Amino acid sequence: MKYGFIGAGAMGYRYGVMMQENAGIDVDFIDTWEPNVEKVREQGGVKVARDHKNQHIVPINIYYPEEYTGHPDVWIIFKKQMQLADELERDKAAGIFHPDQYAFSAMNGMGHFEKIEKYFDPDKIICGTAMIATRMDGPADVDFMGAENGEVMHMAPYNNKPADEVTKQVFADFKQAKLGPVMAKEWKGMCMSKVVYNAVVNTLCTMFELQMGQFIEYPKVPEMATQLFNESFDACERAGIEMIETRQEQIDSVTTTSHQFKYHYPSMYQDFSKGRPTEVDYINGYIAKIGREHDYVCRTHEFIVNEVHMVELMRKYKHNN
Incomplete structure (x- = not known):
């Protein structure tokens, strides 16, 4: 099958390059970030490394939506939550969506599948999550974090x-x-399991500007994770959402993955450090929203959402010093 990628960022490049290089699959990238598209064209591809080593150029096909004439069988969508609605509308206007096409997405946070459903048949949407760490160091410049064959992802119709x-x-x-795909039985519990993980690691690393290995050095991290996971699970249980992992498995995963990706800054921090808005409203904020809708207040998550937005606001003073 032929695949098209909407969004040539850290995760879009990770999936697309691995599909092209490891499986010989026909892949096209669609992107609207001009510096990224033009850098690919200037250097003849995307610059790829793994854990800061073996940097090389991988030739790829990349297009703006308005110049694309291909017809992929499946679109793979990796955009930031805040950008997705505008991106999909631009792609539709460019005429690149067709009724026979499927759509897959493993974006962070929640709320994107409702947006994707406006453009694709619900029976042709595949949901995903990815425990795959990737860093984008600049236009057309990515670093795949973690050992080869260590990738793990889940998917469900x-x-x-x-x-x-x-x-x-x-x-x-x-x-x-x-x-490393694993087929799950049901998409919502699968996706929320990733959201509640990100609500601990991504958010706390961002607030304190930490790599995951630095984060896990603090001995009280398991205790902090337990508090946040308990609120998340309590809210989801009230909403009838069954996670694919237990509370203890989620707590253990914080320690395991933080050691595994010890030099990695989570994607939320990557946005924050570049002066972009974070996705905290689609992660901790989404958990808090579920809680409120089911008469349960996730006090810690609500507090953290406000803290992250305060940190975002305070960047203007840091840059002036």
């Missing part, structure tokens, strides 16, 4: 029906690309 033949082929292609 949006309609919660058994996987159809296209979804099975997407799974097979991800497997051949060495992305």
Whole structure:
């Protein structure tokens, strides 16, 4: 099958390059960030490294939406939550979406599938999550974090029906690309399991500007994680959302992944450090929203959302010093 990527950022490049290099799959990238597109064209591809080593140029096909004439079988969508609605509308106006196409996304946070459903048949949407750390150091310059063959991701049909033949082929292609796919039974609990993890690691690392290895040095991290996970699970249980991991498994994963990706700054920090808005409203804020909708107040998550927004606001003073 042929794949098109909407968003040539850290994760879009990670998936696309691995599918192209490891599985020989035909891949096109669509992007609207002009410095990124022009840098790819200038240097003949995207600059790729793994854990800061073996940096090399990978030739890729990249287009602005308005100049694209291809017809992928599956679109893979990796955009920031705040940018997604405008991006999809621009892509639709460019005429690159077609009724027979499937869409897959493993974006951080929640709320994106409702936006994607406006442009794609719900029976042709595949939900995903990715425990895959990638850093984007500049236009057309990415660093794949973690050892080779250590990638893990989950996927599930949006309609919660058994996987159809296209979804099975997407799974097979991800497997051949060495992305470590695991098929889940139900998408919402799968996605929320990643959200509640990000609500601990991404958010706290961002607030204190820490790499994951630095973060886990603090001995009270498991205690802090427990408090946040308990609120998350309590809210989700009231909403009838069943996680794919237990509370203890989530707590343990904070320690495991923080050691595994010890030199990694989470994606939320990468946005924050570049002066961009963070996705905290789609992560901790989404958990708090679920809680409020079911008569449960996630006090710690609500406090953290306000703290992150305060830190974002205070950047203007830091830059003036």
